[in-house]
Amino acid sequence: MTYDFNTITDRKGTNAIKYDLALARGKPADALPLWVADMDFPTAPEILKALHDKVSHGIFGYSAPCEDFYEAVKKWQKEEHDFSVERKWILTTPGVVFAIVSAIRAFTEKGEAVLIQTPVYYPFKNMILANNRKLVTSSLFEKDGKWQIDFEDFERKIVENDVKLFILCSPHNPVGRVWRRAELERISEICLRHKVIVFADEIHNDFVYEPDRHIVYQTLSKEAAENSIVATSASKTFNLAGLQFSTIFIQNPQLRARFQDARNATGYDEPNLMGLVATQAAYEHGKDWLSALKAHLSSNLDFLRCYLKEKLPRIRLIEPEGTYLVWLDFSDYGYSDSELDDLIVHKAKLWLDRGSMFGCEGEGYQRMNIATPRPLLEEALNRLSSVFQD
Numbered sequence: 001m002t003y004d005f006n007t008i009t010d011r012k013g014t015n016a017i018k019y020d021l022a023l024a025r026g027k028p029a030d031a032l033p034l035w036v037a038d039m040d041f042p043t044a045p046e047i048l049k050a051l052h053d054k055v056s057h058g059i060f061g062y063s064a065p066c067e068d069f070y071e072a073v074k075k076w077q078k079e080e081h082d083f084s085v086e087r088k089w090i091l092t093t094p095g096v097v098f099a100i101v102s103a104i105r106a107f108t109e110k111g112e113a114v115l116i117q118t119p120v121y122y123p124f125k126n127m128i129l130a131n132n133r134k135l136v137t138s139s140l141f142e143k144d145g146k147w148q149i150d151f152e153d154f155e156r157k158i159v160e161n162d163v164k165l166f167i168l169c170s171p172h173n174p175v176g177r178v179w180r181r182a183e184l185e186r187i188s189e190i191c192l193r194h195k196v197i198v199f200a201d202e203i204h205n206d207f208v209y210e211p212d213r214h215i216v217y218q219t220l221s222k223e224a225a226e227n228s229i230v231a232t233s234a235s236k237t238f239n240l241a242g243l244q245f246s247t248i249f250i251q252n253p254q255l256r257a258r259f260q261d262a263r264n265a266t267g268y269d270e271p272n273l274m275g276l277v278a279t280q281a282a283y284e285h286g287k288d289w290l291s292a293l294k295a296h297l298s299s300n301l302d303f304l305r306c307y308l309k310e311k312l313p314r315i316r317l318i319e320p321e322g323t324y325l326v327w328l329d330f331s332d333y334g335y336s337d338s339e340l341d342d343l344i345v346h347k348a349k350l351w352l353d354r355g356s357m358f359g360c361e362g363e364g365y366q367r368m369n370i371a372t373p374r375p376l377l378e379e380a381l382n383r384l385s386s387v388f389q390d
């Protein structure tokens with residue numbers, strides 16, 4: 001089957017936060033939105049069919065995963081990520097952010113410290129603060145076009161603050177890193193030595209550009225596996241975020257029981273039926289669609305790279321190793337963060353995510369979502385060029 005990622009689907013008036021909340025969020029109504037991490041493509045036809053079949057059945061009562069669901073998850077993890085999963089490790093939550101909050105509540109008390117590496121997906125910080133935990137940040141730094149971990153700072157912050165939980169973003173949003181084995185092993189060694197539980201948010205795991213490979217945190221070692229929670233979802237990979245469903249792996253029975261208690265204390269019991277059906281169909285039948293999507297994303301990335309080189313050479317692309325979110329450095333223009341944002345939103349009429357939302361290290365950057373049809377990406381770049389071309 002061939003799949004089409006270049007037809008524009010009108011998303012206005014469809015409850016899409018990307019398109020329908022512009023005025024409410026202080027953006028011009030005609031701003032082209034390439035901010036939030038969802039895609040402008042319908043999901044795979046194979047998933048749509050499974051959803052249509054469920055709709056035709058017509059009954060949407062309380063639901064639970066069956067054996068086929070677990071088999072589909074296990075097969076996907078094994079084939080895509082070389083991760084051998086046991087059924088009892090698998091839990092579901094209505095989203096990865098929900099799982100992060102469950103882990104914060106399960107493994108830390110009020111006032112205890114949780115570490116994150118900034119710049120990073122902003123709900124990490126917000127959820128730590130909203131749950132009255134102490135926010136501790138270790139800044140990533142950029143060297144030769146790649147963002148890196150300052151391991152000395154990372155360990156010092158753990159020791160100084162008696163950190164209990166570390167939330168890892170792997171692959172990393174927004175800096176696009178796919179962490180190497182040596183980097184993950186060093187994280188694991190430090191966290192084990194200081195008894196810090198690791199929550200590995202691997203929601204972007206299926207988007208890694210050749211020749212890099214995503215390494216599942218729990219495949220590093222038996223010790224790393226016992227000391228961690230790995231969170232994944234078909235929601236990024238297959239554009240299902242609105243169905244609110246994610247798949248969590250916890251090997252250590254004690255951690256699993258504590259996580260489950262915290263999750264259940266929210267009142268969550270059975271998963272959303274449509275999320276469950278879509279996830280199972282994605283993992284059973286979504287491979288071809290995903291490889292076509294990845295080819296489209298790579299070609300959008302090539303297009304963006306060439307466009308910037310030719311027309312906007314002062315905007316620096318941080319080459320992503322993974323994710324469909326690109327991290328663009330505008331610092332050469334010398335604008336303050338708010339001047340830059342104002343130019344992008346009100347002059348270029350583009351709605352991107354401003355870098356400082358991810359942490360002060362992101363000042364001067366903007367995050368752009370390239371999971372969109374080529375004509376929209378081109379339009380976005382033309383809008384940028386109308387304001388930033390010298």
Ligand SMILES: Cc1ncc(COP(=O)(O)O)c(C=O)c1O
Pocket residue numbers: 037094095096097098121169173201203204233235241245246
């Ligand atoms: C790193 C990361 N984690 C979690 C999420 C959101 O996950 P969910 O919608 O399952 O809560 C996103 C969405 O952009 C993300 O980038």
